[in-house]
Amino acid sequence: MPDSPKLTARQQQILDLIRSSIERTGAPPTRAEIATELGFRSANAAEEHLQALARKGAIELVGGTSRGIRLKSDTLRSLNASRLQGLGRQALLPLPGIAQLALPLVGRVAAGSPILAQEHIDQTYHVGADMFARQPDYLLKVRGMSMRDAGIFEGDLLAVQKSKEAKNGQIVVARLGDDVTVKRFRKTRGSIELIAENPDFKTIVVEPDQDFELEGVAVGLIRNSLLM
Missing domain, CATH: 2.10.109.10 (Umud Fragment, subunit A)
Structure with missing residues (x-):
């Protein structure tokens, strides 16, 4: 598995927000929602951080839609490593000691x-x-x-x-x-x-x-x- 990208504290915060939104609602946040949640003055500030995350390979941006943010598969694996060990084609395997x-x-x-x-x-x-x-x-x-x-x-x-x-x-x-x-x-x-x-x-x-x-x-x- 590739090493996780080295992120600034703010970039990690945004990545966590994206993941939380997907887990909670099934969809990534909009730029405006990121700006509101993290106190940015405008959605443009959120866009700059998203572009930086994309350059580091943590996410993929899809043009033409306000929710066009995808977590890269390597990032998903890294974020969920403690929860989703032993993934195979047939099932997600139970982890001892975790509900x-x-x-x-x-x-x-x-x-x-x-x-x-x-x-x-x-x-x-x-x-x-x-x-x-x-x-x-x-x-x-x-x-x-x-x-x-x-x-x-x-x-x-x-x-x-x-x-x-x-x-x-x-x-x-x-x-x-x-x-x-x-x-x-x-x-x-x-x-x-x-x-x-x-x-x-x-x-x-x-x-x-x-x-x-x-x-x-x-x-x-x-x-x-x-x-x-």
Whole structure:
């Protein structure tokens, strides 16, 4: 494994904030959110630090989106080394002496059946309980690129906490008719919207007579590259 990049205290602070945001909401923070959290005068100051982190190889920046920040796989491995030792293609191995969560991995969901039905569970992953700010109930394998600009990609494992309610702006797992989808949630007085984080995908407006149900909210993400 390559050596971790040498970071200044401020750069480490920003990197920790990015990781915390991904664990908490499933998406990296915006420049404006970083500036607010760390007391910068403007988002430009946050951008300068992000550029420095990118030059050091700690992150990758994706143009054209406010949340276009990706943790590099080597950085993820370094940050999670104490929690995710022994990663293999089949499972995250339990660590002695550390509280573990046994999370079912949900693959493709059949139309109209419960998301945690046994036939949908591909395997069980063991992860450190302190990986997530809020405890998830299952992992969902992401399909498609509709949440690309939130840093969620095809094949990633989304950590989901079961919930029938969500706040505006949260990333949710929702059932709409026969489909299960991952989108950003927004509710107004007159409608519910499921918003993609990719301009190639349209916002889904849930009609009052549609079969709609929230399955959970995202509380973290495991990058697919960690499982390679």
